[in-house]
Amino acid sequence: MKKLILLSGFLIIMLNVFAEKPQNTAIPDSTELTGLWTLVTVENINPDGSKTLPYGISPKGLLVFDKSGNYAIQILKTSRPKVAAGDKNKATPEENAALVQGNNSHFGSFKVNKASKTITFHVEDAFYPNWEGTIQERTYTLSNSELKYVVTNTTNGGNITAVVIWKRKI
Numbered sequence: 001m002k003k004l005i006l007l008s009g010f011l012i013i014m015l016n017v018f019a020e021k022p023q024n025t026a027i028p029d030s031t032e033l034t035g036l037w038t039l040v041t042v043e044n045i046n047p048d049g050s051k052t053l054p055y056g057i058s059p060k061g062l063l064v065f066d067k068s069g070n071y072a073i074q075i076l077k078t079s080r081p082k083v084a085a086g087d088k089n090k091a092t093p094e095e096n097a098a099l100v101q102g103n104n105s106h107f108g109s110f111k112v113n114k115a116s117k118t119i120t121f122h123v124e125d126a127f128y129p130n131w132e133g134t135i136q137e138r139t140y141t142l143s144n145s146e147l148k149y150v151v152t153n154t155t156n157g158g159n160i161t162a163v164v165i166w167k168r169k170i
Contacts (some may be wrong), residue, residue: 021118033112033119036146037063037166039075047159054156055102055132063147071110071121077102103127104155119149128155 030067039061053059056078065070080102083091091099103104106126112119138149145168155160 022097031067031112032066032114032142032145034067034170035065036067038169039063039165040146040165040167042075043163044154044156045161045163054162055104061166062169065110069109069111070106070107073105075104106131131155 007084018051039055039059042053042055042059042061044054046052054077055061055075058078059075060078061073061075063074064070081095081098083099085091086101104127106121106123106128109122109125110119111122117139119138121138123131123134123136126132134152134153136151138151140147140149142148146166147166149164151162151164154160156162
């Protein structure tokens with residue numbers, strides 16, 4: 001029930017965000033991605049070739065692409081600590097660090113280029129403010145109901161690359 005309430009709240013917020021934006025009618029080739037996607041995995045590849053799972057073995061996430069060229073992404077680490085005080089404003093530094101490192105979310109507009117197999121995210125707002133106002137390009141593959149893309153400019157900085165896999169929900 002708690003997950004349903006959180007998901008419903010997230011969707012209501014995203015609908016309000018999209019409703020306030022002017023619709024982008026010049027979005028080519030985006031229909032194959034339109035809909036809801038659930039997160040399968042995020043795998044970071046370090047410069048030495050080693051791999052890590054920054055959001056755990058079974059991360060939670062939702063990706064929304066709408067017909068007007070808007071998107072929203074929410075990624076959460078598998079397990080995040082509860083805030084002992086029951087008030088996020090009273091979280092300890094350790095609790096805050098775990099919450100920040102266990103979350104990645106952003107929204108804005110997107111374009112798909114089928115020829116070059118790229119998705120271009122125009123990030124409007126983001127949990128990681130360094131991404132706000134930036135353009136993030138991802139190479140992607142789409143196979144049946146699986147979307148896989150590569151992030152070369154990760155929130156971890158440096159030369160870390162992330163491979164993100166989503167499964168079509170709707």
